[in-house]
Amino acid sequence: MKELTNLDRLCVHTITTKPWSIEESIEQYARAGVKGITIWRDTLENRDRRLIRKKIKDAGLEVVSICRGGFFPKATAGERERAIDDNLALIDEAAEVGAPHIVLVCGAEPTISLAQSRHQIMEGISRINSYARDKGVKLAIEPLHPMYADSRSAVNTMEQANDMWEQLNSKNIGIAVDIYHLWWDPHLQDEIKRAGAADSIMAFHTCDWKNPTTDFLLDRGLMGEGIAPIMEIRSWVEDAGFKGFIEVEIFSEYHWKKDQKIFLNEVINAYRQFA
Amino acid sequence: MKELTNLDRLCVHTITTKPWSIEESIEQYARAGVKGITIWRDTLENRDRRLIRKKIKDAGLEVVSICRGGFFPKATAGERERAIDDNLALIDEAAEVGAPHIVLVCGAEPTISLAQSRHQIMEGISRINSYARDKGVKLAIEPLHPMYADSRSAVNTMEQANDMWEQLNSKNIGIAVDIYHLWWDPHLQDEIKRAGAADSIMAFHTCDWKNPTTDFLLDRGLMGEGIAPIMEIRSWVEDAGFKGFIEVEIFSEYHWKKDQKIFLNEVINAYRQFA
Numbered sequence: 001m002k003e004l005t006n007l008d009r010l011c012v013h014t015i016t017t018k019p020w021s022i023e024e025s026i027e028q029y030a031r032a033g034v035k036g037i038t039i040w041r042d043t044l045e046n047r048d049r050r051l052i053r054k055k056i057k058d059a060g061l062e063v064v065s066i067c068r069g070g071f072f073p074k075a076t077a078g079e080r081e082r083a084i085d086d087n088l089a090l091i092d093e094a095a096e097v098g099a100p101h102i103v104l105v106c107g108a109e110p111t112i113s114l115a116q117s118r119h120q121i122m123e124g125i126s127r128i129n130s131y132a133r134d135k136g137v138k139l140a141i142e143p144l145h146p147m148y149a150d151s152r153s154a155v156n157t158m159e160q161a162n163d164m165w166e167q168l169n170s171k172n173i174g175i176a177v178d179i180y181h182l183w184w185d186p187h188l189q190d191e192i193k194r195a196g197a198a199d200s201i202m203a204f205h206t207c208d209w210k211n212p213t214t215d216f217l218l219d220r221g222l223m224g225e226g227i228a229p230i231m232e233i234r235s236w237v238e239d240a241g242f243k244g245f246i247e248v249e250i251f252s253e254y255h256w257k258k259d260q261k262i263f264l265n266e267v268i269n270a271y272r273q274f275a
Numbered sequence: 276m277k278e279l280t281n282l283d284r285l286c287v288h289t290i291t292t293k294p295w296s297i298e299e300s301i302e303q304y305a306r307a308g309v310k311g312i313t314i315w316r317d318t319l320e321n322r323d324r325r326l327i328r329k330k331i332k333d334a335g336l337e338v339v340s341i342c343r344g345g346f347f348p349k350a351t352a353g354e355r356e357r358a359i360d361d362n363l364a365l366i367d368e369a370a371e372v373g374a375p376h377i378v379l380v381c382g383a384e385p386t387i388s389l390a391q392s393r394h395q396i397m398e399g400i401s402r403i404n405s406y407a408r409d410k411g412v413k414l415a416i417e418p419l420h421p422m423y424a425d426s427r428s429a430v431n432t433m434e435q436a437n438d439m440w441e442q443l444n445s446k447n448i449g450i451a452v453d454i455y456h457l458w459w460d461p462h463l464q465d466e467i468k469r470a471g472a473a474d475s476i477m478a479f480h481t482c483d484w485k486n487p488t489t490d491f492l493l494d495r496g497l498m499g500e501g502i503a504p505i506m507e508i509r510s511w512v513e514d515a516g517f518k519g520f521i522e523v524e525i526f527s528e529y530h531w532k533k534d535q536k537i538f539l540n541e542v543i544n545a546y547r548q549f550a
Contacts, residue, residue, distance in 0.1 A: 110486045110502040111502075113504060114459065114461070114504075118461075145421065145422065146420065146421045146422070146459040146460070147420065147421070147422040147488075149458075149459035150484060150485075150486035150487070150488070150501075150502050151486050151487070151502075156459055156461075157461075160461060183424075184389065184421040184424035184431055185421070186389070186393075186431075186432075186435060209425060210425075211385045211425035211426050212425070212426070212491070213422075213425070213491065214491075216487070216488065216489075216491075226425075227385040227386075227425050227426075229388060229389075232388075
């Protein structure tokens, strides 16, 4: 496994430093030597996206992705149409801000079965994919932890993402491998290999699983704070051929309470030591 | 699927009515027409277990299981020995109270890999099994939800439990299918069929997955309060040949705050309507 001796592959997701505006994230990431930035869509609200794109470029950063699209399954056809419209709008935003791919949190509708949700996800991705391709924006399916199967994603393992990817059969689609969601899975290594052989790994997200974890959404750990086999999973992803950014994505009320400059410094130290 | 027109297959786990002592649970369950009782081990503290066994029998109840053994993986050999000793002691308790099987929450040690934890689990079960068999006590491997892979169980899917069961190769061992832990798994139906073909389904636990769930341990839902496909999973288990008790196991701070007589009545209504 390659040691992370420099920050060339470090991407920080703006949700990690949620208290900062997009402008402040760009400035601080660049100053700290971070090379990639993933944009939480909400941070673009009331912004000129082309101006943000220019600011990112001028700061020497690279846009890695925009997060998040998806949420296709819905109880009614009307809601499903609105989800499609929203994803199409996001594709425009991604193109404007220069994001090469959108991370898809696929969705799960509690009032229908998981099988139905999965069917609607496949339908949704199929419907937006040609528009995305025409705009030069790729789509990354992100399998989410099974604890989110109730309302956030009916895609909960790497195997499912690989199966979907094969059915969708488009080079414009890939998979986002996220340690937080997948570390527990006994088939993870094999399914990462499978994705590698298909050249479908589009993104790699890192953070840690804290023991105990006290909140379903907002208690992710900085690398080294928890018990996930972070380096081992990175080695699997790299052995499978992935050479892209290592993206730090941490939803954490605890870390958001800190001075975010101090926290960003902790992120960088954790990246060097534990990613 | 057979409708649950009577309470002949209803078992209540004493943790469901945690505020009650074992004696009060026995009395109230019997009065309400519940037929089976699963005993949370802690409720037997400072009790004459043979007397409890007699009370249960006299009340017309059947002991379904004692909960819980396991927790085999540990950081040191000494701790692993103590875990074995504790499981052997529990086998004695199970035999004394007349429990036909022990539910195994297999354990996961945060400081070692999941693979190592699984290895230690296999070793632990192998080591206690002959003693259990000699005492007339069976062992039920319970796969736990992946959100418990950090410190509670490295066995997180029905497939893993089936694989372990095949390796252990003992008719004294079985599997406890729990809706709460397994409902999300796309392979669940197939793996339940597989277990059915091997005649290894030893127990069936029901409750519901609430959306949202607010606590990792103590926010399980009464059947009907959540979004798990409870009846469908029961139909899979029954199609696989399981004819035993339907065991209601609800860890819930919310429900424990209620008058437990009212709650037990709600459990019975939920059993008739939604299990």
